Amino acid sequence: MRSVRIGVVAVALLLSVTACSGEFVETKSEADTTALVQQHADAIAKTIGMPLRNPETGPAPCTGELGESSSDVYSILGTYNVDVPAGENRQATVDRVRAEWAAQGHTVTDDRKIGADQAVLTADTEDGFNLDVESTSGSGLAVFVHSPCFSRP
Amino acid sequence: MTVTLALLRDTDPAAYAEAADAWGRLAEAMDDRLDEFVADSRDLSTVWPTGTEAERRAAALRVEIANTHEPCRRISQALRAHGDAVWQLQGMLGAIVAECAGNGLTVDLFTATVSAVPGSVTDTAQAARMPGLVQGYNEQLRDLAARAVQLDEQTRAAVRAGMHGTGGPGAGPEFATCTPLDEVTGKSPAEVYDWWRSLSRAQQDQLIRDFPERIGWLDGVPAADRDEANRTALDNRKQQVLQQLQQPTLERDALEKELRNIHKVEEALNRLGDKGFLLGVDAGAYDGHGKLAIAVGNPDTARHAGVWVPGLDSTLYGDMDTNLDRMIQMNREADRLTGGRGGDVSTVYWLGYDAPDLDNPSVLSEDRSVAGRDPYLNFMNGLRATHEGDPAHLVAMGHSYGSTVVGEAARTGGLPVDDIVVAGSPGMHVDDASQLHGDSRHVWAGASSTDPVADAKFLAPWDKIMVGAASPVAGVALWGAETAADGTHGDAPTSPGFGANNWVADTGGHTSYWNQGSDSLKNQARILAGMYSQTTLNSGERPEDIR
Numbered sequence: 001m002r003s004v005r006i007g008v009v010a011v012a013l014l015l016s017v018t019a020c021s022g023e024f025v026e027t028k029s030e031a032d033t034t035a036l037v038q039q040h041a042d043a044i045a046k047t048i049g050m051p052l053r054n055p056e057t058g059p060a061p062c063t064g065e066l067g068e069s070s071s072d073v074y075s076i077l078g079t080y081n082v083d084v085p086a087g088e089n090r091q092a093t094v095d096r097v098r099a100e101w102a103a104q105g106h107t108v109t110d111d112r113k114i115g116a117d118q119a120v121l122t123a124d125t126e127d128g129f130n131l132d133v134e135s136t137s138g139s140g141l142a143v144f145v146h147s148p149c150f151s152r153p
Numbered sequence: 154m155t156v157t158l159a160l161l162r163d164t165d166p167a168a169y170a171e172a173a174d175a176w177g178r179l180a181e182a183m184d185d186r187l188d189e190f191v192a193d194s195r196d197l198s199t200v201w202p203t204g205t206e207a208e209r210r211a212a213a214l215r216v217e218i219a220n221t222h223e224p225c226r227r228i229s230q231a232l233r234a235h236g237d238a239v240w241q242l243q244g245m246l247g248a249i250v251a252e253c254a255g256n257g258l259t260v261d262l263f264t265a266t267v268s269a270v271p272g273s274v275t276d277t278a279q280a281a282r283m284p285g286l287v288q289g290y291n292e293q294l295r296d297l298a299a300r301a302v303q304l305d306e307q308t309r310a311a312v313r314a315g316m317h318g319t320g321g322p323g324a325g326p327e328f329a330t331c332t333p334l335d336e337v338t339g340k341s342p343a344e345v346y347d348w349w350r351s352l353s354r355a356q357q358d359q360l361i362r363d364f365p366e367r368i369g370w371l372d373g374v375p376a377a378d379r380d381e382a383n384r385t386a387l388d389n390r391k392q393q394v395l396q397q398l399q400q401p402t403l404e405r406d407a408l409e410k411e412l413r414n415i416h417k418v419e420e421a422l423n424r425l426g427d428k429g430f431l432l433g434v435d436a437g438a439y440d441g442h443g444k445l446a447i448a449v450g451n452p453d454t455a456r457h458a459g460v461w462v463p464g465l466d467s468t469l470y471g472d473m474d475t476n477l478d479r480m481i482q483m484n485r486e487a488d489r490l491t492g493g494r495g496g497d498v499s500t501v502y503w504l505g506y507d508a509p510d511l512d513n514p515s516v517l518s519e520d521r522s523v524a525g526r527d528p529y530l531n532f533m534n535g536l537r538a539t540h541e542g543d544p545a546h547l548v549a550m551g552h553s554y555g556s557t558v559v560g561e562a563a564r565t566g567g568l569p570v571d572d573i574v575v576a577g578s579p580g581m582h583v584d585d586a587s588q589l590h591g592d593s594r595h596v597w598a599g600a601s602s603t604d605p606v607a608d609a610k611f612l613a614p615w616d617k618i619m620v621g622a623a624s625p626v627a628g629v630a631l632w633g634a635e636t637a638a639d640g641t642h643g644d645a646p647t648s649p650g651f652g653a654n655n656w657v658a659d660t661g662g663h664t665s666y667w668n669q670g671s672d673s674l675k676n677q678a679r680i681l682a683g684m685y686s687q688t689t690l691n692s693g694e695r696p697e698d699i700r
Contacts (some may be wrong), residue, residue: 025529054489054495056485058485060478060482060669061475061478061482061669062668062669063665063667063668064665075669077482077485077669079485079486079488080489081489081492089251110672110689112687114686115686115688116251116255117251118686118687120687130669132669132670132675134490134684134687135687136489136490136491136492136682136684137244137490137491137492137682137683137684137698137699137700138240138243138244138491138492139243139244139247139492140492141488141492142490142492143489144486144489144668144670146669147669
């Protein structure tokens with residue numbers, strides 16, 4: 001029995017070390033992480049000047065490079081839609097988001113303008129969140145906020 | 154109310170989707186109540202033999218409830234199609250208005266005409282172009298306005314027909330016998346769909362009640378009805394297994410394995426809630442590996458549906474959580490990209506074939522791919538037949554060995570999909586993307602730089618098996634077996650010269666293509682949502698976005 005316990009502990013330790021990022025993951029409750037995701041989304045909406053629509057937040061799995069995962073390690077994904085202010089081109093809206101992210105110190109990881117009205121802008125925040133604002137097939141924008149991996153308390 | 158482009162602009166398509174959902178719920182509720190009423194009143198004549206008037210009224214009420222279901226469902230369909238069409242027309246209108254603004258023209262949405270913005274014409278060349286531009290845009294706007302009017306008339310007629318409907322083909326008594334199900338043996342999914350629509354609701358309910366296993370897997374039956382049949386079949390089978398386990402039996406291990414699979418499906422359905430559609434289940438199939446098709450979102454009402462085939466060593470029990478997570482994440486990402494309404498996207502986890510095993514060399518053979526070909530083809534043709542309103546954007550998706558099933562189906566020329574998306578594919582049994590789809594811009598393949606499955610044909614297959622088997626890490630063994638399959642399955646679709654669009658996969662290894670925030674996941678979701686222009690590609694040519 002003892003060797004089984006040691007094995008379980010070893011596997012759990014391996015997962016907490018390697019899942020997602022190859023580093024130790026912090027411990028944080030789902031509620032706290034969800035609140036942080038929402039804060040990032042609210043900040044984007046504030047910059048755009050329009051309310052978030054179709055909000056949905058929920059846990060998402062964390063998987064290591066060898067496919068390892070653990071029920072104790074999780075991330076939170078927030079997905080939203082947001083309209084652009086009347087008369088504003090979506091690329092102009094995304095320009096304002098980019099400027100705000102630069103001011104916040106986020107690291108832009110993808111920055112593309114497509115055609116006359118489409119754009120993709122993604123960034124990593126200093127606290128490890130991934131932000132993504134991109135055009136929808138309609139006239140608005142999609143907002144994605146991915147949290148880093150955390151371990152449940 | 155006069156239908157103008159201004160009205161089109163100001164209409165909220167989501168409101169129609171909500172109304173469609175409400176009518177759909179009403180239809181489902183009527184269906185549920187009918188089942189309950191049939192069960193409650195079935196023995197009336199036995200317990201009250203002299204109550205002929207009560208029996209007559211109960212029979213009449215059964216017919217009335219059954220007749221109400223179908224009109225409610227059709228109104229739901231009409232409203233959903235209307236919302237979708239409004240959303241599309243708004244997109245076209247927005248594009249025209251934006252173009253006009255770029256050309257110094259302003260649009261009057263009440264008269265559907267354009268005119269030059271004062272002061273916008275600054276040179277003679279522009280002045281010379283202006284009349285042609287004005288005429289061209291006026292024609293586009295008139296056409297758009299006419300389509301809006303036509304849409305309004307069509308929807309109004311459909312709703313009126315439903316409101317006054319007496320059930321149409323949905324009306325009628327139950328079958329006197331059960332033989333009608335034999336009529337569809339060997340029929341195509343489209344023919345099955347026509348047959349199903351010709352039945353009364355009472356007849357459909359009777360078949361779902363009496364033959365849930367057959368209806369549950371019958372391609373061409375609408376998703377909501379399959380879901381109802383499969384849930385019934387699952388529950389029936391669970392009771393049978395539990396009863397058998399109460400008795401002495403030589404099949405205890407197999408029964409316990411099947412029961413464990415049944416519990417896993419129940420967990421999955423509980424997790425998905427209203428978004429879960431059980432489109433096929435056989436918990437005891439393939440020597441206990443199980444067989445399953447489960448959707449996140451209704452594929453019959455979604456505008457974009459992806460049907461994903463998993464790869465090596467996938468079993469119902471062992472991989473349900475991981476694979477369902479993948480479908481959920483893909484769904485959430487793609488659904489927001491459509492931006493119109495929730496439920497625009499359905500992602501289906503299709504384990505309708507016996508995936509190769511780790512403990513034998515089946516992964517090195519084409520047998521399992523070929524065996525999965527026809528079931529996958531039928532399933533996809535079924536979705537084409539049962540979709541409500543305009544045809545959906547239907548996408549075949551596969552991972553690893555699952556991509557060989559997709560390849561086998563596609564190379565027949567009978568796979569009715571708009572796009573093919575694979576990740577970590579060892580090969581798709583063809584030499585060129587054009588053998589999978591008429592337009593190779595709609596074949597998309599991605600592979601991580603550290604995924605050996607798509608990039609290892611230079612090593613002898615059995616060398617890799619030995620390396621994998623010698624490793625203490627199961628994932629390495631899996632990689633070893635998968636990479637050895639390259640020799641059998643042909644060049645990976647990510648290979649230079651194959652001709653597929655090669656999307657950027659920024660994740661590591663063979664099993665991380667659905668990691669949160671990754672380009673790997675985003676690119677697959679963008680394709681599923683028809684937002685091709687926002688994909689990132691290593692090579693290839695993107696088609697036009699779906700609007």
